[in-house]
Amino acid sequence: MTKKCLGVDSLSGDRCKRPANSGSDFCFMHKPQEGDARIAYLEHDIYHCPDDGQQLLFVPDQGSYRCDMCGGVLMSAKDIDSEVLEGILELPEVIEEGLSVECPTCSSDNDLSDGETALTNFAVEWYFWIRTSKYTADIYQCGVSNVGHCTVCGSTWFAGPGEFDALGRTLGKNTTRVWRKQFRRLGKKKRLWGISGDIRRAIRTKNTFGVQEQSLLRQARLAGVKTATERKWKEAASRSDNLCNHVDDNGKMCDFRKSTKSTHDQDYCYKHQPK
Ligand SMILES: [Zn+2]
Ligand SMILES: [Zn+2]
Ligand SMILES: [Zn+2]
Ligand SMILES: [Zn+2]
Incomplete structure (x- = not known):
């Protein structure tokens, strides 16, 4: 046989x-x-999605595991690109009441840890272009999702991007491709657009997870949200955006979390409350 x-x-x-x-x-x-x-x-080695319980599938060429339900991706300390991880760990930490995601690696039945470990979460921007046709403009879709890092085993969980982009447009089949698209772009020097004030500017970069790149992506996302007139766009964006809306005179966006105090304007941090 x-x-x-x-x-x-x-x-x-x-x-x-x-x-x-x-x-x-x-x-x-x-x-x-x-x-x-x-x-x-x-x-x-069986791991489950910490968000929907689905069994994760091994992706042989990347050494990662993926969730086909929500588009989440799990990478071990060994398999993640070190520059990507360094960039992510420098981003603002997401501290949200009730937000606790268990490490999929530590909570699986193996020898790495005996208890369950909660991930430290960071807000990571993503984007991709959709080719339309030769004669029409490509469509830019972007958003921000939590990426959790486990300090015990070193795994990183890229949570699924959800159903919609920052402007409330559906992601459709791209839901399960968002992170793959970011990883595939690594190592290729390509243009990345940002918007500051009314000026569009671009840098050429190989890694969109860097601090500078992430801040450009964030500006572009928020600018798109600002010019969008429909209210539902704004609602969808504010749900996925946890950071203060304040922009200082140099065009720098505030990196503090939005205030959750009921007497505060919850679009801004405690420091930038509108007078
Ligand atoms: Zn075979
Ligand atoms: Zn999932
Ligand atoms: Zn872990
Ligand atoms: Zn602020």
Whole structure:
């Protein structure tokens, strides 16, 4: 009897159904997975989405796990790009009452930790372009989502982006592709647009998770929200935006959390309450 290939299909996350090549545990297509020790233990290393409980699927080419329900992505300390992680850890921390996300790695049944560990959350901006046609403008979609880092095991959980972008437009099938799109852009020097005042400016960058890049993305998102006249756009944006709306004279956005005090204007932090 021929042995079945141990490889994993990168789309479905299932084991390959082809026979293995003779003298190998893999078929010709999955030969590149041969060096990945995790492949053999997939049925043992089972992780669940901390937001919807769905079992996460292994993505062989990236070494990450993904949730096909919400678009969340889990990366181990070893698999995440170190520049990406450094950038994220410098972003403003999200401190929200009732926001507690368990680390998917620590809460799975393994030896890394005995208890459950809550992630430290950061607000991370994302964006992508949708090609329309040769004659019409591409569509820019952007938003901000929580990215949680576990200080115990070093895993990072990129929470799913939700159903809508910052302007309330549906993400549709891109919901499960948002983070993949950001990772795929890494290492490619491309233009990144920001808006300050009425001036659009661009930098060329390989990594959109850096502090400067994130602040450009944030400006672009908030500018889009400001010029949007429809109220529902604003509502959708404010739900996903936890930071103060204040802009100082130099065009710098305030990095403090919005105040949650009932006597405060909750679009601003405690320091920038409108007089
Ligand atoms: Zn195979
Ligand atoms: Zn999920
Ligand atoms: Zn952990
Ligand atoms: Zn402020």
